[in-house]
Amino acid sequence: VVMIIVIVLSHKCKINPDNIATPVAASLGDLTTVVVLAGVSQFLFQITNFRSLLLMIIIVFFLTLIPIWTMICARNEHVKDVLIHGWSPIIAAMFISSTGGLILAFAVQTLHGIIAFQPVMNGVCGNLVTVQASRLSTALHQQGKPGEFQNDEQHTASTDCPNPYKLFCSRANASCIVRLLLFMAIPGHLTFLFIIWQLAANHIQISFLFISLYLIAALIQVAVLLYIAQWIVSFVWRHRRDPDNVCIPYLTSTGDLLGTALLTCVFLLLA
Template identity: 65%
Template sequence: MMHELPPAVYEKENSVQNDKTSAIIPVHKNTTRNPEQWYTVGSQVFLPFMIAGFGMVAAGLVLEHVKELALFKQITEIYVLVPALLGLKGNLEMTLASRLSTQANIGNMDKRDELKSMIIGNIVLIQLQATVVGFLAAIISMVTGWVPQGQFNLRHALVLCSSSVSTASVASLALAIVMIIVIVVSHRCKINPDNIATPLAASLGDLTTLSILAGIGGLFFQIIDNYTWLPIAITTFFLTLIPVWIIFAKRNKYVSDVLIHGWSPVISAMFISSTGGLILDFALQKFLGLAVFQPVMNGVGGNLAAVQTSRLSTALHQQGKPGDYCDNDDYSSATSCSNPYTVFCSKKSDSSTARVLLLMSIPGHLIFILLIWQFTADHIQLSYSFVTLYLVAALVQIGILLYIAQWMVAFVWRQGQDPDNICIPYLTAIGDLLGTGLLTCVFLVLSY
């Protein structure tokens, strides 16, 4: 005959059973959430997206102008450097935005001491990565430009190295400070930083980077004959700061892991962007008017893919730690390699966001094309054929990037790595390569 246990005994045994179970089943921070509606995502993303687009239009106009300067005409290798530096801005600032947005959404920004440590650590890390990758980008531009010619110009090498390192460091510092302010303010205003931070990271990024490169590079190019020591001294100064940045970053708990595992995505992305630079070098010499569209085509795709990546990563961080599997229905699409139909046409919240981002690009690109035409009507003529082919190329680029983002976030998460630190550099670099290649194809088709 079975005897019913007293309530106290039952509760004790039940708690023991729960303790045993909790040792096996991981407990997540937040196993439920109310997904944002598509119109909420659209309303929060659209304004930063348009602001970023205006910045890219301005960057395209600047690129169209600076390519007539003596620096860009005599040192043509700088065209290989331009996508690498613009991509570096995207890699570092968008990764920073995604990383800090995740910290904000999981509550780590609510304490002042933690926020201060987080800000200092990320600024130091950004400076370290910008200096190293800026120097490597200059080396690659020299190798790809001069090896086929069989000659080496020391003056041009000094100008490229000093300009690249200086531009990367100064632009990254300025943009990092802006991004930190945007994320902290949006978090305190109860706006999801994932929806606005990554587009705003590019709003002034391309324009700032191109302007600094043209200004600093032009100055070094003018004084290289009389003050050869100055580019050498500046390059040496930035390189000697690398050990200092490493020491500070290693002691900061928020970036110490990125210091070890965050290099391969950034450096690999630089190589991919440099490949796009080779295409750009060819296209700018062959097609009039292509330069002004290049930052817009590349930037829009990278920005929208970064928004989706940041949202997917934050959703997974809210469920557990990298490597944990989430079987929550809202996030099942973010933890598996879905087919294209599931990514864009399912009823999942992430699929809804992908559709919103893809469709948002159409009116955005049309407005950007109209702005470009208004500012360059004297030497760029638009046609229905161009606009149609341009939109098709843009949609193909964005669709590929959104699908890769869905697959890559899931893959990186299952490998126990943080998607915030790995995915965006690859996506922005692939976006640069795809954008430059597809835009060149548009001009090739129209030329025939």
């Protein structure tokens, strides 16, 4: 419901929904997950009698819903493709994110304070890159169905890796947008660094050297993910798949892995 409201208001305000809807969905998804998980966990812990029976009933109830929702989705042509082809990106993204989790588990045990910066490092990058992926996907959808290109030049470009110079340094409108998204990471990270410094001033020391290395790592993370987004959207489209259903899980999970690794390197350099 919130997503529908955001998209409708974006159209009325003449704002591209691709610039707003995806970050809002990601943020509200995380917030909703935490709130629901905390509420349900508190409710279950307060129950002392019949807890095992209640847990079994909940599990059976949701398992029963699986075939029902599967049948409903299979009959809807708008979401049928997600039901068929949407599993592999999610499962692959889980494995990629789990690798980042292993790195974070090591870092938390040995590097003091890293846990405060990890959500910021990955969150800012994830929002920026998903905006770019959504914009690229929308541009392709305006041309036709997945797999269709307006001309042979676009089809040939989709088979090759993007030119980094043209992607980041040319005067084309697409390159300007990429640079804008890349350097938007700087004020975003500085804002959250200031918030972390204010909230945890007695526990975390933030020096000028740390800020410099942190921003370099953040720019590397965003630049790599923007490059991957440019390639993977065209690649998925050329193979007749909807990039909206495939690309974002890969990009966000890769961003989590890369961001955690780069942040760990920053802390190791300063250790």
